[in-house]
Amino acid sequence: MKLTGVELRHVTLPLISPFRTSFGTATTRDAVLIRVETTEQQGWGECVAMAEPRYSSEYASSCAEVIRRFFVPALAAAKSVRADDVAGILAVFRGHRMAKAGLEMALLDAELREHGQSFAEALGATRDRVPSGVSVGIMDSTQALLDTVGDYLEQGYRRIKLKIEPGWDLAPVRAVRERFGSEVVLQVDANAAYQISDAPALAALDPYELALIEQPLGEEDILGHADLAQLVQTPICLDESITSVQAAVDAIRLGACQIVNIKPGRVGGYLEARRIHDACLSRGVPVWCGGMLETGLGRAANVALAALPGFTLPGDLSASDRYYRTDITVPFRLDDGNLPVPGGPGLGVTPIPELLEEVTTASEWIPV
Numbered sequence: 001m002k003l004t005g006v007e008l009r010h011v012t013l014p015l016i017s018p019f020r021t022s023f024g025t026a027t028t029r030d031a032v033l034i035r036v037e038t039t040e041q042q043g044w045g046e047c048v049a050m051a052e053p054r055y056s057s058e059y060a061s062s063c064a065e066v067i068r069r070f071f072v073p074a075l076a077a078a079k080s081v082r083a084d085d086v087a088g089i090l091a092v093f094r095g096h097r098m099a100k101a102g103l104e105m106a107l108l109d110a111e112l113r114e115h116g117q118s119f120a121e122a123l124g125a126t127r128d129r130v131p132s133g134v135s136v137g138i139m140d141s142t143q144a145l146l147d148t149v150g151d152y153l154e155q156g157y158r159r160i161k162l163k164i165e166p167g168w169d170l171a172p173v174r175a176v177r178e179r180f181g182s183e184v185v186l187q188v189d190a191n192a193a194y195q196i197s198d199a200p201a202l203a204a205l206d207p208y209e210l211a212l213i214e215q216p217l218g219e220e221d222i223l224g225h226a227d228l229a230q231l232v233q234t235p236i237c238l239d240e241s242i243t244s245v246q247a248a249v250d251a252i253r254l255g256a257c258q259i260v261n262i263k264p265g266r267v268g269g270y271l272e273a274r275r276i277h278d279a280c281l282s283r284g285v286p287v288w289c290g291g292m293l294e295t296g297l298g299r300a301a302n303v304a305l306a307a308l309p310g311f312t313l314p315g316d317l318s319a320s321d322r323y324y325r326t327d328i329t330v331p332f333r334l335d336d337g338n339l340p341v342p343g344g345p346g347l348g349v350t351p352i353p354e355l356l357e358e359v360t361t362a363s364e365w366i367p368v
């Protein structure tokens, strides 16, 4: 395919309720959507970087800038470009994995639409539905947390992930276990808020049979996680630290994690995400699909990825209405605690024009 132009759409979607993590509270989701035009088709991608560089060093406008100034000209210089070629062509530019992932996703969507193949087929999905997990932010009170968790369990969610930070960890975990019992699949996500000296506070969670503790320490503290794994019983899962298949293989070999959260945007795209899946599967390491509050575009791709055989733990694959009153695509709805894997060509979903207009704050066309 020959690239003929790229549209960057800056969108802002209001969140149904504030979402508080150890690195801040979000009330809206600012994202950059990418529409590529080729000689044959068009395709959509979603850049998952947040508005500010709090989760990672990338942020929405940094992605737009690097795509506009460097990535589109590099892809345009290629006689023809396939999704498989994107990582190699852009390897000359260091980092900016979320920007690269969004562009690769859009080209993969265009390519698959051209060939009438779904993301699920192309990635090697083996299921047509995936269990849905939900992420619960840090709350102002235990009662508010219990009300929220109870509502999600009522809706049928198969897994509850609680955001934690020092001072909000043992009490919420204990309260959820005491109220809802030991059957609920429960895990926690620290977003790198702890130090190795906090090991006792994390070990205090061991009696509550958590499925995992996600990214307790800093993203660069691989050996610290390996030490922590010797001090706590609960399996350690890494998120921010796993930026590539190399990082995943190294972290596993060093005993820094027993489970991996795969986020396609964080690792540079769905093709690298599949490589991480394959590497973890061959090492017997379970993986699950992490979320970045994606619109229906990224959600469709994540659900397809989560249908691969090594994704044995429920991911952050909640229904659209967990975050948004109105999604920009046909909304994803829970069906008995699962989400259906889209079967149409490419992503299987496209933005609904009038809904996309409503949330668009800026749009730029990059001619090639």
Ligand SMILES: O=C(O)CCC(=O)N[C@@H](C(=O)O)c1ccccc1
Binding pocket: 021, 050, 055, 134, 135, 189, 191, 239, 290, 291, 292, 293, 294, 316, 317, 318
């Ligand atoms: O359900 C979702 O899409 C969000 C899941 C979630 O909690 N994501 C976290 C994370 O650190 O994993 C996050 C929140 C906000 C911003 C970035 C990441």
